[in-house]
Amino acid sequence: MIADHDILIMGAGLAGMRAALEAARAGANVAIVTKVHPIRSHSSAAQGGINAAISEDDTWESHAFDTVKGSDYLADQDAVEVMCREAPSDIIEFEHMGVIFYRNEEGKLGRRAFGGASLARTYFVGDITGQALLVTLYDQILKAGVKVYEEWFATALHMEDGACRGLIALEMVTGELHLLRSKAVIVASGGLGRLYEPSTNALICTGDGYSLAYRAGAPLMDMAMVQYHPTTLAGSGFLMTEAARGEGAYLLNSEGDRFMKKYAPNKMELAARDVTSRAEATEIAEGRGIDGNVLLDLRHLGRDVILKKLPQIHEMALDYLDIDMIEQPVPVRPGMHYQMGGIQTNVDGATKVPGIYAAGEVACVSVHGGNRLGANSLLDTIVFGRRSGKASAEYAKSVPQSGGGEDLLRREQARLTDLLSRPYTGETCAGLRLELATMMDAKVGLYRSDAGLKEALQALHGFRKRYENVAVGDKGRIFNQALTFVLELGFMLDCGETIIHDALHRTESRGAHTRVDHPERNDQEWLKHSLLTFRESGEPALSHVPVTLTRWKPEVRTY
């Protein structure tokens, strides 16, 4: 099948659907292509809340400063200003759409504290904020009648004269490959957590968009900046929201000590995530952990606060660890959570490649720099989702509809047929993925070193070779997930390679990127973004662009 639209959006999480709604409002013919039903998108897993300077005692400048400081000064301050200035009206718009935000006594939006913030500015719905935003936005998409190609898996971007004019997608239910043409594509496909084991991310977060855009020529920026969340559940690695600490929970070591007083005497448990995760890792490494974990203690918050404001994590600890947090502390540890880096964009979601826009976790504007503050990711998705929807619709007006693409469709068809006919040689997709992801966690995780990263790079090259031998364990057409898993593993290898390259070259410690052999931040040499550009043969090309500073000079960062 061949279909034509003005704007195609890859991904139906918050960024993608917000972009779709905005582009539709601007009169564009919009369609969303998503490999899972929109409601299954990983935005629903965001728990704690969304930041904005809404209350009278707050200012957008304060929010912006906290964000810049949290980023370890790697965020572009002009972009942060845009996000923080537009945050209040974007959140209010969601309230008008029907999100049932928590209210204060006056019936106005009520807030909670979050990490790295100088005052409470996180707005929320219990501990299901992402889900509450996602279902509301999905229903708005239904109301607006936006076309959704549901369970369609994007395999390639359609490029014409150096510009992106659509994509090829596999319809899971029929196994048919389709050409969808457009004037612009917004990549809003989310993160890459499956590249790490363990991770808080869903099984669908496989870096598809990073890889497709990268191979189409869009540079990836600051890929080394991979966030480890301080509180992931022992064993499963599921997310225990920062809102627990926002509501007042303690972090304890094996001696029952609130150890954060050593690392962040002012903010304690509410220091930025990179600081808190490293503090936990240090405690565990120095023998004050409990089976590789520390404890998250909520008991003093009381039953009511836990059941009313944190019901989901209460249920998760019960379901997966048999621990009732009302009565017992919960063992947690740092775990891979978020990719700050991504497809380089401007504040309108535009990339270096005409026709490719990006928004949400897959994009790097950069508002998170070296470390994202909790409750800034939902904000990122709705502000820059909206902006990229609007800008792409405007761009589409000046672009003629593409007439080509059939060659690419045939090439992709041939590629998939080849893949399906590959003989089984003993190499499994799942086995290779697990080796890759375990390696990434060990060598490209919370702590990194020159030697470790070089080993990682070598390992990755080995994985790439072995990837050529991975067979597809299902020869059917209908809902062939074995096929899409192999494609996803290919995306993850690209992501891994760019992360390792960036981490290897950035010889300093900044934000989430901690080099044990270069423990200090080095503004002299490294107050700049890294760009990784795809090259047909060999390693990605590395280049740099300056960080945009507007009003905040880099300072020593303490909490």
Add this chain to the structure above:
Amino acid sequence: MQFTIEVGRYNSEGIYADTAVPGRSFPPPWDKSPERRYQTYTVELPEHAVVLDALIAIREYQDPSLAVRCACRSAICGSCAMWINGHANLACKSKLAAFTNDGKTRVESPPSMPLIRDLVCDMTPFWEKHLAVKPWLENKEPIPPANEEYRVPNAAMDELIQEVSCISCSACLMDCESFAVNPDFLGPQALAQAYRYVGDPRDDKTKERLAELSKPGGIWDCTHCYECVTQCPKGVAPLDQILKLRKLAVDAGFTNNAGTRHADAFASSVKHSGRLNELTLLPLSTGIFNIIGQLKTLPSAFNMARAGKLPPLIHKAIPGVERIRKIFQRVGGRFK
């Protein structure tokens, strides 16, 4: 620990089963497809493992051709609702140990939904029902300016968090007894979402919504089997929301329907004689002057008579019925 999983396989291409048509058409409800095959796998997993852990282990290391939807693994995304030992549950929330019967766990796509492949069913009926209740806010005037929220008490928002907690997994619809015999029934999830907007003080279309929901296929088609309350993994309790909608609809005056008449006939019979007069229940529910409607029930009546299931022709009040009437007075409302 070793677990044995029996998985319902289905593949319309006949690659793993010899079957015919892909399950894209709807109905059949309760399709007892003979093409379904059960394949047994053994997996080694920790004691506290969930059903999804087993399915992932099978898919990753034993049989990559097993199709199953899953994403978050922690009961948030709603992907993995399926039949486990004959009832709808989230695979990621069901402990294998608790679901092992006679040494095995049986997992399959629910027969109430059209089948695509293996554990993947066609969710179209579910999403069509969701859409049918117009699940979006119709803003009440005056809409506050762009920098201001609606002022509402937190209790009003809290009241809706139960419905907003719905993850659209469809476990409720998969096991809904009413949906099983009537594909047009809106079903538990959609009706719970309908209440989410009816109950929202910021919504302007309460009356219109209640009118719509009082029509056939709506709130009165639920038979109170409680399957949805039992199966919901997130505590949404759809039946509770349906009952709230019924009360609101009756209070708003939408009483000219079989559902309200049926409920009224129950109440007035109990008030009158302290027990149910089954003989008058049917004509009263159908409508006294609805002759055609009543004639349509005759075959059932004959069948009941043949089976000796007809109620006594003379209906007597129980002793002490006055005390029952007093209860009605004390409770107040429509039957005082």
